[in-house]
Amino acid sequence: MTELIAGAQGAIQGLFGPQYGPSAWVVAKSLAGIVMVLVPLLLTVLYYQLVERWVIGWIQVRKGPNRVGWFGLLQPIADAVKLLMKERIVPTGASKGLFLLAPIIAVAPALGVWAVVPFAPGWVIANVDAGLLVVLAMTSMGVYGIIIAGWASNSKYAFLGAMRSAAQVVAYEIAMGFALVGALMAGQSLNLSAIVARQGGAYGLLEWFWLPLFPFFLVYLIAGLAETNRHPFDVAEGESELVAGFHVEYSGMTFAVFFLAEYANMILVSVLASLLFLGGWMSPFPASWGFLGAQSILWLLAKIAVFMFLFLWVRASFPRYRYDQIMRLGWKVFIPITIVWIVVTGVMMLEPLASTAPFSIWFGK
Numbered sequence: 378m379t380e381l382i383a384g385a386q387g388a389i390q391g392l393f394g395p396q397y398g399p400s401a402w403v404v405a406k407s408l409a410g411i412v413m414v415l416v417p418l419l420l421t422v423l424y425y426q427l428v429e430r431w432v433i434g435w436i437q438v439r440k441g442p443n444r445v446g447w448f449g450l451l452q453p454i455a456d457a458v459k460l461l462m463k464e465r466i467v468p469t470g471a472s473k474g475l476f477l478l479a480p481i482i483a484v485a486p487a488l489g490v491w492a493v494v495p496f497a498p499g500w501v502i503a504n505v506d507a508g509l510l511v512v513l514a515m516t517s518m519g520v521y522g523i524i525i526a527g528w529a530s531n532s533k534y535a536f537l538g539a540m541r542s543a544a545q546v547v548a549y550e551i552a553m554g555f556a557l558v559g560a561l562m563a564g565q566s567l568n569l570s571a572i573v574a575r576q577g578g579a580y581g582l583l584e585w586f587w588l589p590l591f592p593f594f595l596v597y598l599i600a601g602l603a604e605t606n607r608h609p610f611d612v613a614e615g616e617s618e619l620v621a622g623f624h625v626e627y628s629g630m631t632f633a634v635f636f637l638a639e640y641a642n643m644i645l646v647s648v649l650a651s652l653l654f655l656g657g658w659m660s661p662f663p664a665s666w667g668f669l670g671a672q673s674i675l676w677l678l679a680k681i682a683v684f685m686f687l688f689l690w691v692r693a694s695f696p697r698y699r700y701d702q703i704m705r706l707g708w709k710v711f712i713p714i715t716i717v718w719i720v721v722t723g724v725m726m727l728e729p730l731a732s733t734a735p736f737s738i739w740f741g742k
Contacts, residue, residue, distance in 0.1 A: 471531045477631065482525060483523060486515040486518040494645070523623050524540075544704065557593075563726075579664055590654060593722075596715055607692060609696060659672055
């Protein structure tokens with residue numbers, strides 16, 4: 378692989394000459410990284426919804442999609458073609474420019490944030506020192522697309538859904554941010570790769586941050602469900618009350634773009650939970666166990682798959698919360714819990730606690 382990269386670098390620099398060669402290589406390397414991240418992400422989103430229908434069918438003791446292709450494997454392709462061929466309708470009285478801009482505002486942060494997400498040592502498009510800060514900033518921007526979609530649609534159902542979503546995101550963004558502050562304190566860095574590196578060691582999964590930061594871990598997972606407007610927190614698009622919420626007036630590809638943003642955010646929440654609390658690409662087994670204890674992207678993918686399944690299991694198992702229950706949980710339960718545990722984490726990191734067992738496993742490095 379190293380020889381292949383070196384050969385490509387030499388070919389590009391030779392093609393553009395000594396003056397423009399280095400700049401051309403940087404551009405080509407960045408574009409290749411973007412393609413290598415976005416193509417698997419889009420394919421995962423495409424087939425994640427198929428797996429969702431299979432899992433929900435299995436939980437409800439029925440069959441999921443199984444007609445299009447072998448065992449229904451071509452169903453996502455058929456759905457994508459259907460959405461591409463559908464007419465895009467702009468409601469009468471809607472603000473057309475904002476109506477069409479809203480899906481782009483929703484999906485751009487959901488895709489752009491992947492630039493700072495590492496998948497293995499060195500496997501990241503932009504290894505910035507403030508990666509966690511970039512993640513927080515980008516993920517908080519998606520709600521603007523939802524608000525604009527609700528307002529520009531000129532529909533009371535869409536507007537109500539957008540207002541619910543805005544209030545919900547504000548409440549749970551704070552709780553999620555405090556949970557990530559805990560991971561930042563334990564990792565002593567804003568760089569995601571550095572936070573993962575501090576979870577490696579001789580004890581395997583006992584060194585991961587899920588153990589000392591368990592309240593943060595639980596709050597992050599539940600707040601992740603609320604942030605992505607997934608069941609049981611999907612009051613922004615409550616079918617029984619608001620028809621389809623903020624995207625009730627969208628059809629065709631504009632609806633598909635909102636769909637893409639939602640599922641990309643679900644995958645992102647799963648990836649961040651794996652990186653910040655479950656050691657990322659670190660093995661759950663001690664390093665002395667040979668190949669089982671070795672770092673690998675396969676460990677990261679396995680952890681991500683567990684969290685992605687958790688999203689689907691929760692959707693099939695829990696009823697939707699009332700709007701007031703969601704607000705009370707966010708403001709009166711999660712935020713106080715995270716504030717208290719930030720103080721507890723700070724105390725655990727102080728001497729002499731940080732250098733005594735078991736705290737030295739996580740904070741004594």
